[in-house]
Amino acid sequence: MDWVEEAPQRAPRRGLRAAFLGRGLTPRTRAMLWLTLLFWLSNFLILSAGILVSGNGPLAALVAMRGLLTLFGLFLCYLLHRALDRWSGPSFRSRVLLAALLAPVTAEVFAWAAYFATTAVDPSRIGTGFSWAAVISTLSYWTWFFLAWAGLYLALGYSYDVQAERLHSAELRAHAQAAQLRALHNQVNPHFLFNSLNSISALIVEERNVDAERMVTRLATFFRRSLSIDPFEDIPLEREIDLQRAYLEIEQLRYPDLVLAIDCPPALAHAAVPALILQPLVENAVKYGVAASAPPARIAIAAHAEDGHLTLAVSDSGTAPAGAAKEGTGVGLKNVRERLAQRFGDRQSLAAGRTPTGFTCTLTMPLRMLS
Numbered sequence: 001m002d003w004v005e006e007a008p009q010r011a012p013r014r015g016l017r018a019a020f021l022g023r024g025l026t027p028r029t030r031a032m033l034w035l036t037l038l039f040w041l042s043n044f045l046i047l048s049a050g051i052l053v054s055g056n057g058p059l060a061a062l063v064a065m066r067g068l069l070t071l072f073g074l075f076l077c078y079l080l081h082r083a084l085d086r087w088s089g090p091s092f093r094s095r096v097l098l099a100a101l102l103a104p105v106t107a108e109v110f111a112w113a114a115y116f117a118t119t120a121v122d123p124s125r126i127g128t129g130f131s132w133a134a135v136i137s138t139l140s141y142w143t144w145f146f147l148a149w150a151g152l153y154l155a156l157g158y159s160y161d162v163q164a165e166r167l168h169s170a171e172l173r174a175h176a177q178a179a180q181l182r183a184l185h186n187q188v189n190p191h192f193l194f195n196s197l198n199s200i201s202a203l204i205v206e207e208r209n210v211d212a213e214r215m216v217t218r219l220a221t222f223f224r225r226s227l228s229i230d231p232f233e234d235i236p237l238e239r240e241i242d243l244q245r246a247y248l249e250i251e252q253l254r255y256p257d258l259v260l261a262i263d264c265p266p267a268l269a270h271a272a273v274p275a276l277i278l279q280p281l282v283e284n285a286v287k288y289g290v291a292a293s294a295p296p297a298r299i300a301i302a303a304h305a306e307d308g309h310l311t312l313a314v315s316d317s318g319t320a321p322a323g324a325a326k327e328g329t330g331v332g333l334k335n336v337r338e339r340l341a342q343r344f345g346d347r348q349s350l351a352a353g354r355t356p357t358g359f360t361c362t363l364t365m366p367l368r369m370l371s
Helices: 002-021 027-054 061-087 092-121 133-203 209-226 237-251 278-291 322-327 331-344
Strands: 234-236 258-263 270-273 297-306 308-315 349-357 358-366
Touching: 002 234, 002 308, 027 061, 027 133, 061 092, 061 133, 061 308, 092 133, 133 209, 234 237, 237 258, 237 270, 237 278, 237 297, 270 331, 278 297, 278 308, 278 331, 278 358, 331 349
Parallel strands: 258 297
Antiparallel strands: 234 270, 297 308, 308 358, 349 358
């Protein structure tokens, strides 16, 4: 049972030490605590210096009295802090109004305490009789003192409120961007699945059941690989190309004449790219280039680096009419363009257009290598 008796004795000592050192306090509260301490400490030093310079009366008693009044002033500021924190509400204007009402009242309480304390220690400093002029002068001094403290207190609190609001806004923007990135990434798989199911359906209609079964198996393998990717993490370029190669192996069951050409220098194998960023481009190349054109068909994926940027190009040899090619620049290219903009801002580009040998999509992003 010893531990039961020791716990209540140790906890208060740790709490007082932490409070005295400012531990366990928020940065806002700690800053306001130091503001108040420095405010009253400077006031104590200035008034004590004035007492010592005058050389009249019981100097030690007057300095000690000034120290007790400083502690009393700190207590009153603490009460003001609690009142502003509890009753002012979230509006800064309401805090200012409450501070303007309470500061003069607190100043009058402190001024009368200082008057009676000084009278008790050294009556000669007050004079031979009661003087309203002295009272008004003392009240004015302490009123402006407490108003000055309240003004700095409110200004400091306002600066922390603005900083907290900025951090909150930044967090909201980050969450919104993350949600949009996740939504854009999640559009890839349904879009791809729709195209793949169309391909499987076409094979079944053509009574190519063996090829349809192989496509289903390869489709399951592809989804197992792609769904394990975190949309917020970049992947090596070689992995991205392997995913596209796996997809085109599925499409080669439907288009046996389809040839894939990959030009990726070994030095760029570990270049960082957003996961499945090429998927919509490759799908468009198959759907609107290969499927809409007479064989033979060819799809090329090329990568090169220049001036700190990575450039990826997806080309097809399709000879479809311009209208058919243009139809492929809808959901797929829009998805890629928005993902690049969200990820890299103005440091990216996406261009798509017909070439003498087919259709090419070229995207550019900052070059960054993964370890």
